[in-house]
Amino acid sequence: MVSIISRSAWGARPPRSRSTTTWSRRVEVTVHYSAGPTTQTPRQIQNFHMDSNGWADIGYNFLVDTHGNAYEGRGWLVIGAHAAPRNTEGIGVCFIGRDGDATAAAKRTVRALYDEANRRAGRTLMRKGHRDVNPTACPGNDLYGWLRAGMPVNGGSPPGSAPPWPGVYLRYPPITRHSSVTTWQSRMRQRGWRITVDGAYGPASRNVCIEFQREKRLGVDGIVGPETWRATWEAPITP
Ligand SMILES: [Zn+2]
Incomplete structure:
Protein backbone atom coordinates (compact mmCIF):
# COMPACT_ATOMS: atom_id res chain seq x y z
CA MET A 1 0.00 0.00 0.00
CA VAL A 2 1.20 3.46 -0.84
CA SER A 3 0.67 6.27 1.62
CA ILE A 4 -0.91 9.27 -0.14
CA ILE A 5 -1.00 12.81 1.24
CA SER A 6 -4.62 13.91 0.94
CA ARG A 7 -5.83 17.10 -0.70
CA SER A 8 -6.86 18.59 2.63
CA ALA A 9 -3.39 17.84 4.03
CA TRP A 10 -1.65 19.84 1.32
CA GLY A 11 -4.25 22.61 1.31
CA ALA A 12 -5.85 21.96 -2.07
CA ARG A 13 -8.45 24.39 -3.38
CA PRO A 14 -11.79 22.76 -4.18
CA PRO A 15 -12.26 21.85 -7.86
CA ARG A 16 -14.55 24.05 -9.95
CA SER A 17 -16.10 20.90 -11.36
CA ARG A 18 -15.26 17.22 -11.66
CA SER A 19 -16.34 14.21 -13.68
CA THR A 20 -15.51 10.64 -12.89
CA THR A 21 -14.80 7.48 -14.82
CA THR A 22 -14.75 3.83 -13.76
CA TRP A 23 -12.00 1.24 -13.26
CA SER A 24 -13.25 -0.67 -16.29
CA ARG A 25 -12.41 2.36 -18.46
CA ARG A 26 -8.96 2.90 -16.96
CA VAL A 27 -6.35 1.23 -19.17
CA GLU A 28 -3.08 3.03 -18.49
CA VAL A 29 -0.94 5.02 -16.08
CA THR A 30 0.63 8.06 -17.73
CA VAL A 31 3.82 9.42 -16.19
CA HIS A 32 4.75 13.11 -16.42
CA TYR A 33 7.31 15.49 -15.06
CA SER A 34 6.50 19.04 -14.01
CA ALA A 35 9.63 20.37 -15.79
CA GLY A 36 10.04 22.88 -12.96
CA PRO A 37 12.01 23.08 -9.71
CA THR A 38 11.79 20.12 -7.31
CA THR A 39 10.73 22.57 -4.59
CA GLN A 40 7.45 23.36 -6.32
CA THR A 41 4.46 22.44 -4.17
CA PRO A 42 1.26 20.73 -5.36
CA ARG A 43 -0.56 23.91 -4.37
CA GLN A 44 1.63 26.04 -6.65
CA ILE A 45 1.04 23.63 -9.52
CA GLN A 46 -2.69 23.67 -8.78
CA ASN A 47 -2.75 27.47 -8.76
CA PHE A 48 -1.01 27.52 -12.14
CA HIS A 49 -3.41 24.98 -13.64
CA MET A 50 -6.51 26.73 -12.30
CA ASP A 51 -5.50 30.39 -12.67
CA SER A 52 -3.27 30.41 -15.77
CA ASN A 53 -4.60 27.41 -17.69
CA GLY A 54 -8.16 27.96 -16.51
CA TRP A 55 -8.64 24.30 -15.63
CA ALA A 56 -11.17 23.00 -13.12
CA ASP A 57 -8.46 21.67 -10.80
CA ILE A 58 -4.84 20.49 -10.71
CA GLY A 59 -4.42 18.49 -13.93
CA TYR A 60 -2.80 15.32 -12.55
CA ASN A 61 -4.35 12.44 -10.64
CA PHE A 62 -1.29 12.16 -8.38
CA LEU A 63 2.03 13.91 -7.81
CA VAL A 64 5.31 12.61 -6.42
CA ASP A 65 8.20 14.63 -5.03
CA THR A 66 11.92 13.84 -4.74
CA HIS A 67 11.44 12.63 -1.13
CA GLY A 68 9.04 9.97 -2.41
CA ASN A 69 5.94 11.65 -1.00
CA ALA A 70 2.78 10.93 -2.99
CA TYR A 71 0.15 13.65 -3.16
CA GLU A 72 -3.48 13.21 -4.13
CA GLY A 73 -4.33 15.30 -7.19
CA ARG A 74 -7.69 14.45 -8.70
CA GLY A 75 -7.40 10.94 -7.29
CA TRP A 76 -8.05 7.52 -8.83
CA LEU A 77 -11.28 7.98 -10.75
CA VAL A 78 -11.73 11.68 -11.44
CA ILE A 79 -10.88 12.44 -15.07
CA GLY A 80 -7.71 14.54 -15.18
CA ALA A 81 -6.32 17.15 -17.57
CA HIS A 82 -2.84 15.86 -18.41
CA ALA A 83 -2.76 13.87 -21.67
CA ALA A 84 -5.79 14.63 -23.86
CA PRO A 85 -7.45 12.76 -25.51
CA ARG A 86 -6.66 9.91 -23.10
CA ASN A 87 -7.58 11.40 -19.75
CA THR A 88 -10.49 9.02 -19.27
CA GLU A 89 -8.24 6.00 -19.94
CA GLY A 90 -5.10 7.27 -18.24
CA ILE A 91 -4.24 7.99 -14.62
CA GLY A 92 -1.78 10.89 -14.70
CA VAL A 93 1.14 10.70 -12.24
CA CYS A 94 3.47 13.70 -12.23
CA PHE A 95 6.98 13.73 -10.81
CA ILE A 96 7.76 17.21 -9.47
CA GLY A 97 11.05 18.17 -11.09
CA ARG A 98 13.04 18.16 -14.31
CA ASP A 99 14.65 15.41 -16.37
CA GLY A 100 17.26 13.66 -14.21
CA ASP A 101 15.87 14.91 -10.88
CA ALA A 102 13.85 11.78 -10.10
CA THR A 103 15.40 10.08 -7.06
CA ALA A 104 15.19 6.37 -6.22
CA ALA A 105 12.61 7.33 -3.59
CA ALA A 106 10.50 9.14 -6.21
CA LYS A 107 10.69 6.18 -8.60
CA ARG A 108 9.71 3.76 -5.83
CA THR A 109 6.62 5.85 -5.14
CA VAL A 110 5.65 6.15 -8.82
CA ARG A 111 5.99 2.39 -9.02
CA ALA A 112 3.93 1.93 -5.85
CA LEU A 113 1.16 4.09 -7.34
CA TYR A 114 1.27 2.01 -10.52
CA ASP A 115 1.07 -1.24 -8.51
CA GLU A 116 -1.81 0.15 -6.47
CA ALA A 117 -3.65 1.17 -9.66
CA ASN A 118 -3.28 -2.39 -10.96
CA ARG A 119 -4.54 -3.77 -7.67
CA ARG A 120 -7.61 -1.51 -7.77
CA ALA A 121 -8.25 -2.16 -11.46
CA GLY A 122 -7.90 -5.90 -10.94
CA ARG A 123 -5.67 -6.17 -14.01
CA THR A 124 -2.39 -4.86 -15.39
CA LEU A 125 -2.57 -1.36 -16.83
CA MET A 126 -0.23 -0.09 -19.52
CA ARG A 127 2.78 1.99 -18.48
CA LYS A 128 3.01 5.12 -20.56
CA GLY A 129 5.03 8.28 -20.71
CA HIS A 130 3.25 11.45 -21.74
CA ARG A 131 5.29 11.38 -24.97
CA ASP A 132 3.51 8.15 -25.96
CA VAL A 133 0.28 10.16 -26.12
CA ASN A 134 1.27 13.66 -27.25
CA PRO A 135 4.27 15.23 -29.04
CA THR A 136 6.23 16.29 -25.97
CA ALA A 137 9.56 15.57 -24.25
CA CYS A 138 7.61 14.74 -21.06
CA PRO A 139 8.44 12.87 -18.81
CA GLY A 140 12.11 13.37 -19.80
CA ASN A 141 14.59 10.72 -20.95
CA ASP A 142 15.47 9.41 -17.51
CA LEU A 143 11.92 8.62 -16.38
CA TYR A 144 10.92 7.46 -19.84
CA GLY A 145 13.82 5.00 -20.04
CA TRP A 146 12.94 3.74 -16.58
CA LEU A 147 9.31 3.25 -17.65
CA ARG A 148 10.36 1.32 -20.72
CA ALA A 149 12.63 -0.84 -18.57
CA GLY A 150 9.57 -1.86 -16.56
CA MET A 151 9.88 0.59 -13.64
CA PRO A 152 12.55 -1.40 -11.74
CA VAL A 153 12.94 -0.49 -8.09
CA ASN A 154 15.81 -2.83 -7.23
CA GLY A 155 18.65 -1.46 -5.22
CA GLY A 156 16.52 0.71 -3.01
CA SER A 157 14.61 -0.12 0.12
CA PRO A 158 11.26 -1.80 -0.56
CA PRO A 159 8.04 0.25 -0.57
CA GLY A 160 6.79 0.70 2.97
CA SER A 161 10.21 1.04 4.55
ZN1 LIG B 1 3.36 15.59 -19.34
Missing part, protein backbone atom coordinates in the same frame (compact mmCIF):
# COMPACT_ATOMS: atom_id res chain seq x y z
CA ALA A 162 11.18 4.41 5.99
CA PRO A 163 12.02 7.23 3.62
CA PRO A 164 15.27 9.01 4.50
CA TRP A 165 15.08 11.03 7.70
CA PRO A 166 14.32 14.58 6.54
CA GLY A 167 16.41 16.40 9.15
CA VAL A 168 15.54 18.64 12.05
CA TYR A 169 12.07 19.73 10.97
CA LEU A 170 9.91 17.66 13.30
CA ARG A 171 10.33 19.43 16.61
CA TYR A 172 8.36 21.91 18.69
CA PRO A 173 8.47 24.86 18.38
CA PRO A 174 8.81 24.32 14.64
CA ILE A 175 11.89 25.69 12.92
CA THR A 176 10.00 26.11 9.68
CA ARG A 177 7.12 24.47 7.85
CA HIS A 178 8.21 21.36 5.98
CA SER A 179 6.43 18.69 3.93
CA SER A 180 8.06 15.98 6.06
CA VAL A 181 5.70 16.97 8.92
CA THR A 182 2.75 16.05 6.70
CA THR A 183 4.46 12.78 5.75
CA TRP A 184 5.04 11.85 9.40
CA GLN A 185 1.53 12.86 10.52
CA SER A 186 -0.18 10.83 7.78
CA ARG A 187 1.96 7.82 8.64
CA MET A 188 1.06 8.15 12.33
CA ARG A 189 -2.62 8.36 11.37
CA GLN A 190 -2.24 5.14 9.40
CA ARG A 191 -0.83 3.58 12.54
CA GLY A 192 -4.05 4.51 14.30
CA TRP A 193 -2.96 7.63 16.20
CA ARG A 194 -5.40 10.51 16.55
CA ILE A 195 -3.43 13.25 14.87
CA THR A 196 -4.39 16.10 12.57
CA VAL A 197 -2.53 16.00 9.26
CA ASP A 198 -1.89 19.70 8.78
CA GLY A 199 1.86 19.90 8.20
CA ALA A 200 2.40 21.90 11.41
CA TYR A 201 4.42 20.33 14.22
CA GLY A 202 2.46 21.87 17.10
CA PRO A 203 2.02 20.76 20.73
CA ALA A 204 -0.49 18.05 19.69
CA SER A 205 2.04 16.46 17.32
CA ARG A 206 4.68 16.65 20.05
CA ASN A 207 2.35 14.86 22.49
CA VAL A 208 1.67 12.08 19.99
CA CYS A 209 5.41 11.77 19.42
CA ILE A 210 6.05 11.47 23.19
CA GLU A 211 3.39 8.75 23.57
CA PHE A 212 4.80 6.90 20.58
CA GLN A 213 8.36 7.11 21.92
CA ARG A 214 7.17 5.69 25.27
CA GLU A 215 5.37 2.84 23.52
CA LYS A 216 8.43 2.04 21.41
CA ARG A 217 10.82 2.47 24.37
CA LEU A 218 12.82 5.09 22.57
CA GLY A 219 14.42 8.14 24.10
CA VAL A 220 11.48 10.39 25.04
CA ASP A 221 12.06 13.95 23.86
CA GLY A 222 9.04 14.77 21.67
CA ILE A 223 11.32 15.29 18.67
CA VAL A 224 11.14 13.05 15.61
CA GLY A 225 14.83 12.28 15.23
CA PRO A 226 16.28 9.52 13.02
CA GLU A 227 15.31 6.69 15.43
CA THR A 228 11.73 7.82 15.93
CA TRP A 229 11.37 8.50 12.21
CA ARG A 230 12.53 4.96 11.40
CA ALA A 231 10.22 3.46 14.04
CA THR A 232 7.27 5.26 12.45
CA TRP A 233 7.69 3.07 9.38
CA GLU A 234 8.22 -0.18 11.22
CA ALA A 235 5.54 -2.88 11.16
CA PRO A 236 3.00 -3.47 12.42
CA ILE A 237 0.67 -0.78 11.19
CA THR A 238 -2.64 -0.86 13.05
CA PRO A 239 -5.27 0.44 10.67
Whole structure:
Protein backbone atom coordinates (compact mmCIF):
# COMPACT_ATOMS: atom_id res chain seq x y z
CA MET A 1 0.00 0.00 0.00
CA VAL A 2 1.20 3.46 -0.84
CA SER A 3 0.67 6.27 1.62
CA ILE A 4 -0.91 9.27 -0.14
CA ILE A 5 -1.00 12.81 1.24
CA SER A 6 -4.62 13.91 0.94
CA ARG A 7 -5.83 17.10 -0.70
CA SER A 8 -6.86 18.59 2.63
CA ALA A 9 -3.39 17.84 4.03
CA TRP A 10 -1.65 19.84 1.32
CA GLY A 11 -4.25 22.61 1.31
CA ALA A 12 -5.85 21.96 -2.07
CA ARG A 13 -8.45 24.39 -3.38
CA PRO A 14 -11.79 22.76 -4.18
CA PRO A 15 -12.26 21.85 -7.86
CA ARG A 16 -14.55 24.05 -9.95
CA SER A 17 -16.10 20.90 -11.36
CA ARG A 18 -15.26 17.22 -11.66
CA SER A 19 -16.34 14.21 -13.68
CA THR A 20 -15.51 10.64 -12.89
CA THR A 21 -14.80 7.48 -14.82
CA THR A 22 -14.75 3.83 -13.76
CA TRP A 23 -12.00 1.24 -13.26
CA SER A 24 -13.25 -0.67 -16.29
CA ARG A 25 -12.41 2.36 -18.46
CA ARG A 26 -8.96 2.90 -16.96
CA VAL A 27 -6.35 1.23 -19.17
CA GLU A 28 -3.08 3.03 -18.49
CA VAL A 29 -0.94 5.02 -16.08
CA THR A 30 0.63 8.06 -17.73
CA VAL A 31 3.82 9.42 -16.19
CA HIS A 32 4.75 13.11 -16.42
CA TYR A 33 7.31 15.49 -15.06
CA SER A 34 6.50 19.04 -14.01
CA ALA A 35 9.63 20.37 -15.79
CA GLY A 36 10.04 22.88 -12.96
CA PRO A 37 12.01 23.08 -9.71
CA THR A 38 11.79 20.12 -7.31
CA THR A 39 10.73 22.57 -4.59
CA GLN A 40 7.45 23.36 -6.32
CA THR A 41 4.46 22.44 -4.17
CA PRO A 42 1.26 20.73 -5.36
CA ARG A 43 -0.56 23.91 -4.37
CA GLN A 44 1.63 26.04 -6.65
CA ILE A 45 1.04 23.63 -9.52
CA GLN A 46 -2.69 23.67 -8.78
CA ASN A 47 -2.75 27.47 -8.76
CA PHE A 48 -1.01 27.52 -12.14
CA HIS A 49 -3.41 24.98 -13.64
CA MET A 50 -6.51 26.73 -12.30
CA ASP A 51 -5.50 30.39 -12.67
CA SER A 52 -3.27 30.41 -15.77
CA ASN A 53 -4.60 27.41 -17.69
CA GLY A 54 -8.16 27.96 -16.51
CA TRP A 55 -8.64 24.30 -15.63
CA ALA A 56 -11.17 23.00 -13.12
CA ASP A 57 -8.46 21.67 -10.80
CA ILE A 58 -4.84 20.49 -10.71
CA GLY A 59 -4.42 18.49 -13.93
CA TYR A 60 -2.80 15.32 -12.55
CA ASN A 61 -4.35 12.44 -10.64
CA PHE A 62 -1.29 12.16 -8.38
CA LEU A 63 2.03 13.91 -7.81
CA VAL A 64 5.31 12.61 -6.42
CA ASP A 65 8.20 14.63 -5.03
CA THR A 66 11.92 13.84 -4.74
CA HIS A 67 11.44 12.63 -1.13
CA GLY A 68 9.04 9.97 -2.41
CA ASN A 69 5.94 11.65 -1.00
CA ALA A 70 2.78 10.93 -2.99
CA TYR A 71 0.15 13.65 -3.16
CA GLU A 72 -3.48 13.21 -4.13
CA GLY A 73 -4.33 15.30 -7.19
CA ARG A 74 -7.69 14.45 -8.70
CA GLY A 75 -7.40 10.94 -7.29
CA TRP A 76 -8.05 7.52 -8.83
CA LEU A 77 -11.28 7.98 -10.75
CA VAL A 78 -11.73 11.68 -11.44
CA ILE A 79 -10.88 12.44 -15.07
CA GLY A 80 -7.71 14.54 -15.18
CA ALA A 81 -6.32 17.15 -17.57
CA HIS A 82 -2.84 15.86 -18.41
CA ALA A 83 -2.76 13.87 -21.67
CA ALA A 84 -5.79 14.63 -23.86
CA PRO A 85 -7.45 12.76 -25.51
CA ARG A 86 -6.66 9.91 -23.10
CA ASN A 87 -7.58 11.40 -19.75
CA THR A 88 -10.49 9.02 -19.27
CA GLU A 89 -8.24 6.00 -19.94
CA GLY A 90 -5.10 7.27 -18.24
CA ILE A 91 -4.24 7.99 -14.62
CA GLY A 92 -1.78 10.89 -14.70
CA VAL A 93 1.14 10.70 -12.24
CA CYS A 94 3.47 13.70 -12.23
CA PHE A 95 6.98 13.73 -10.81
CA ILE A 96 7.76 17.21 -9.47
CA GLY A 97 11.05 18.17 -11.09
CA ARG A 98 13.04 18.16 -14.31
CA ASP A 99 14.65 15.41 -16.37
CA GLY A 100 17.26 13.66 -14.21
CA ASP A 101 15.87 14.91 -10.88
CA ALA A 102 13.85 11.78 -10.10
CA THR A 103 15.40 10.08 -7.06
CA ALA A 104 15.19 6.37 -6.22
CA ALA A 105 12.61 7.33 -3.59
CA ALA A 106 10.50 9.14 -6.21
CA LYS A 107 10.69 6.18 -8.60
CA ARG A 108 9.71 3.76 -5.83
CA THR A 109 6.62 5.85 -5.14
CA VAL A 110 5.65 6.15 -8.82
CA ARG A 111 5.99 2.39 -9.02
CA ALA A 112 3.93 1.93 -5.85
CA LEU A 113 1.16 4.09 -7.34
CA TYR A 114 1.27 2.01 -10.52
CA ASP A 115 1.07 -1.24 -8.51
CA GLU A 116 -1.81 0.15 -6.47
CA ALA A 117 -3.65 1.17 -9.66
CA ASN A 118 -3.28 -2.39 -10.96
CA ARG A 119 -4.54 -3.77 -7.67
CA ARG A 120 -7.61 -1.51 -7.77
CA ALA A 121 -8.25 -2.16 -11.46
CA GLY A 122 -7.90 -5.90 -10.94
CA ARG A 123 -5.67 -6.17 -14.01
CA THR A 124 -2.39 -4.86 -15.39
CA LEU A 125 -2.57 -1.36 -16.83
CA MET A 126 -0.23 -0.09 -19.52
CA ARG A 127 2.78 1.99 -18.48
CA LYS A 128 3.01 5.12 -20.56
CA GLY A 129 5.03 8.28 -20.71
CA HIS A 130 3.25 11.45 -21.74
CA ARG A 131 5.29 11.38 -24.97
CA ASP A 132 3.51 8.15 -25.96
CA VAL A 133 0.28 10.16 -26.12
CA ASN A 134 1.27 13.66 -27.25
CA PRO A 135 4.27 15.23 -29.04
CA THR A 136 6.23 16.29 -25.97
CA ALA A 137 9.56 15.57 -24.25
CA CYS A 138 7.61 14.74 -21.06
CA PRO A 139 8.44 12.87 -18.81
CA GLY A 140 12.11 13.37 -19.80
CA ASN A 141 14.59 10.72 -20.95
CA ASP A 142 15.47 9.41 -17.51
CA LEU A 143 11.92 8.62 -16.38
CA TYR A 144 10.92 7.46 -19.84
CA GLY A 145 13.82 5.00 -20.04
CA TRP A 146 12.94 3.74 -16.58
CA LEU A 147 9.31 3.25 -17.65
CA ARG A 148 10.36 1.32 -20.72
CA ALA A 149 12.63 -0.84 -18.57
CA GLY A 150 9.57 -1.86 -16.56
CA MET A 151 9.88 0.59 -13.64
CA PRO A 152 12.55 -1.40 -11.74
CA VAL A 153 12.94 -0.49 -8.09
CA ASN A 154 15.81 -2.83 -7.23
CA GLY A 155 18.65 -1.46 -5.22
CA GLY A 156 16.52 0.71 -3.01
CA SER A 157 14.61 -0.12 0.12
CA PRO A 158 11.26 -1.80 -0.56
CA PRO A 159 8.04 0.25 -0.57
CA GLY A 160 6.79 0.70 2.97
CA SER A 161 10.21 1.04 4.55
CA ALA A 162 11.18 4.41 5.99
CA PRO A 163 12.02 7.23 3.62
CA PRO A 164 15.27 9.01 4.50
CA TRP A 165 15.08 11.03 7.70
CA PRO A 166 14.32 14.58 6.54
CA GLY A 167 16.41 16.40 9.15
CA VAL A 168 15.54 18.64 12.05
CA TYR A 169 12.07 19.73 10.97
CA LEU A 170 9.91 17.66 13.30
CA ARG A 171 10.33 19.43 16.61
CA TYR A 172 8.36 21.91 18.69
CA PRO A 173 8.47 24.86 18.38
CA PRO A 174 8.81 24.32 14.64
CA ILE A 175 11.89 25.69 12.92
CA THR A 176 10.00 26.11 9.68
CA ARG A 177 7.12 24.47 7.85
CA HIS A 178 8.21 21.36 5.98
CA SER A 179 6.43 18.69 3.93
CA SER A 180 8.06 15.98 6.06
CA VAL A 181 5.70 16.97 8.92
CA THR A 182 2.75 16.05 6.70
CA THR A 183 4.46 12.78 5.75
CA TRP A 184 5.04 11.85 9.40
CA GLN A 185 1.53 12.86 10.52
CA SER A 186 -0.18 10.83 7.78
CA ARG A 187 1.96 7.82 8.64
CA MET A 188 1.06 8.15 12.33
CA ARG A 189 -2.62 8.36 11.37
CA GLN A 190 -2.24 5.14 9.40
CA ARG A 191 -0.83 3.58 12.54
CA GLY A 192 -4.05 4.51 14.30
CA TRP A 193 -2.96 7.63 16.20
CA ARG A 194 -5.40 10.51 16.55
CA ILE A 195 -3.43 13.25 14.87
CA THR A 196 -4.39 16.10 12.57
CA VAL A 197 -2.53 16.00 9.26
CA ASP A 198 -1.89 19.70 8.78
CA GLY A 199 1.86 19.90 8.20
CA ALA A 200 2.40 21.90 11.41
CA TYR A 201 4.42 20.33 14.22
CA GLY A 202 2.46 21.87 17.10
CA PRO A 203 2.02 20.76 20.73
CA ALA A 204 -0.49 18.05 19.69
CA SER A 205 2.04 16.46 17.32
CA ARG A 206 4.68 16.65 20.05
CA ASN A 207 2.35 14.86 22.49
CA VAL A 208 1.67 12.08 19.99
CA CYS A 209 5.41 11.77 19.42
CA ILE A 210 6.05 11.47 23.19
CA GLU A 211 3.39 8.75 23.57
CA PHE A 212 4.80 6.90 20.58
CA GLN A 213 8.36 7.11 21.92
CA ARG A 214 7.17 5.69 25.27
CA GLU A 215 5.37 2.84 23.52
CA LYS A 216 8.43 2.04 21.41
CA ARG A 217 10.82 2.47 24.37
CA LEU A 218 12.82 5.09 22.57
CA GLY A 219 14.42 8.14 24.10
CA VAL A 220 11.48 10.39 25.04
CA ASP A 221 12.06 13.95 23.86
CA GLY A 222 9.04 14.77 21.67
CA ILE A 223 11.32 15.29 18.67
CA VAL A 224 11.14 13.05 15.61
CA GLY A 225 14.83 12.28 15.23
CA PRO A 226 16.28 9.52 13.02
CA GLU A 227 15.31 6.69 15.43
CA THR A 228 11.73 7.82 15.93
CA TRP A 229 11.37 8.50 12.21
CA ARG A 230 12.53 4.96 11.40
CA ALA A 231 10.22 3.46 14.04
CA THR A 232 7.27 5.26 12.45
CA TRP A 233 7.69 3.07 9.38
CA GLU A 234 8.22 -0.18 11.22
CA ALA A 235 5.54 -2.88 11.16
CA PRO A 236 3.00 -3.47 12.42
CA ILE A 237 0.67 -0.78 11.19
CA THR A 238 -2.64 -0.86 13.05
CA PRO A 239 -5.27 0.44 10.67
ZN1 LIG B 1 3.36 15.59 -19.34
